[in-house]
Amino acid sequence: MISDLKQRNSATKSALKQSTSESSKKNVSDVSDEKKTANSKEDGKKKFRPMGIKKEDQLWSRAVLMTGVLVIVIVMKWRKTNEITWVSQQETVAKAKQPLICSTAFHEEINKFEGCAIKQCGRFVMDGLFQEDQLNTLLGIFKKGLQFGHSSGGASILDLHSGALSKGERFINIFSNPETKNIWSESELASYINAKETIRQAVIENFGLQLGAIHLTSPTFFSRMTDNPAKTVHDEYWHPHVDKETYETFHFTSLLYLSDYGSEFQGGRFVFVDGDNMNRTVEPRKGRVSMFTSGGENLHYVEKVTGGTRYAITIAFTCDAQHAIPDPHVRN
Numbered sequence: 530m531i532s533d534l535k536q537r538n539s540a541t542k543s544a545l546k547q548s549t550s551e552s553s554k555k556n557v558s559d560v561s562d563e564k565k566t567a568n569s570k571e572d573g574k575k576k577f578r579p580m581g582i583k584k585e586d587q588l589w590s591r592a593v594l595m596t597g598v599l600v601i602v603i604v605m606k607w608r609k610t611n612e613i614t615w616v617s618q619q620e621t622v623a624k625a626k627q628p629l630i631c632s633t634a635f636h637e638e639i640n641k642f643e644g645c646a647i648k649q650c651g652r653f654v655m656d657g658l659f660q661e662d663q664l665n666t667l668l669g670i671f672k673k674g675l676q677f678g679h680s681s682g683g684a685s686i687l688d689l690h691s692g693a694l695s696k697g698e699r700f701i702n703i704f705s706n707p708e709t710k711n712i713w714s715e716s717e718l719a720s721y722i723n724a725k726e727t728i729r730q731a732v733i734e735n736f737g738l739q740l741g742a743i744h745l746t747s748p749t750f751f752s753r754m755t756d757n758p759a760k761t762v763h764d765e766y767w768h769p770h771v772d773k774e775t776y777e778t779f780h781f782t783s784l785l786y787l788s789d790y791g792s793e794f795q796g797g798r799f800v801f802v803d804g805d806n807m808n809r810t811v812e813p814r815k816g817r818v819s820m821f822t823s824g825g826e827n828l829h830y831v832e833k834v835t836g837g838t839r840y841a842i843t844i845a846f847t848c849d850a851q852h853a854i855p856d857p858h859v860r861n
């Protein structure tokens with residue numbers, strides 16, 4: 530270290546000598562002007578350059594620092610933008626498929642049920658399972674119910690099985706009021722049951738289950754989402770969750786969308802949060818059905834709706850016959 534400093538001192542001295550002998554060759558006024566400039570430059574260097582660090586070393590350390598900052602920025606950007614649109618609103622998909630390894634707990638549980646023993650978990654998205662008029666009938670059923678109540682926050686639900694309907698900050702039972710207990714016709718209920726059955730068959734086929742292995746379970750419900758500020762926790766639909774943890778009886782979750790992302794509402798895309806630090810989104814499209822195993826392999830959330838109205842039905846299936854729920858029926 531000391532010998533290094535000595536070397537630098539002698540190098541500085543010889544550089545000074547050289548510059549003095551060169552300047553003596555020039556005329557006197559030039560020399561005095563240059564000297565002034567050189568002196569002030571030298572002063573500047575003395576003031577601001579850290580003692581004992583060569584200019585080349587400074588440049589190198591700056592370059593290393595800048596490269597480090599650049600690498601951090603690139604890595605952060607890469608981590609942030611790790612999101613892909615798995616199924617977009619514009620495309621019509623016969624079937625989009627993504628196999629997944631089941632979470633350990635889910636795999637252990639589902640294998641207890643004979644007809645449900647699956648090797649692989651996963652997710653499917655299918656368009657074209659329903660005709661426009663069937664979808665409008667389903668939407669009509671929901672809107673009829675919404676005349677009698679809706680949430681004061683951003684999420685309203687109607688459960689045609691239990692009769693639960695959002696009203697203000699609470700829920701009412703639409704079947705407990707004689708005026709509303711039979712607002713849906715037999716043919717409307719038949720459309721609802723048919724839609725459920727179409728989806729049940731698709732889940733059985735896609736996941737390779739035995740016929741009759743899965744049953745409708747609770748909660749199965751219509752949902753309406755808007756950008757109204759949340760009033761209660763029931764309005765906060767945007768939290769990442771695993772359905773099996775939120776609703777214990779679920780083994781397969783299906784979602785039937787009744788409105789279009791982009792044109793009828795903004796925000797509100799469905800997001801799978803995957804372990805590979807990748808988010809895969811499904812953009813809702815009227816008639817689109819999303820089906821997935823309800824375990825930890827399918828952590829998900831719904832983005833906040835930023836405008837318009839989003840309509841969907843969450844239809845849940847269980848492998849446990851003890852948790853099956855009956856179809857809705859006309860009440861006397």
Ligand SMILES: O=C(O)CCC(=O)C(=O)O
Pocket residue numbers: 752772784799829830831841843
């Ligand atoms: O409506 C959706 O797209 C998803 C709703 C959901 O995650 C749920 O009901 O558990």
Ligand SMILES: [Fe+2]
Pocket residue numbers: 770771772829
């Ligand atoms: Fe969910």
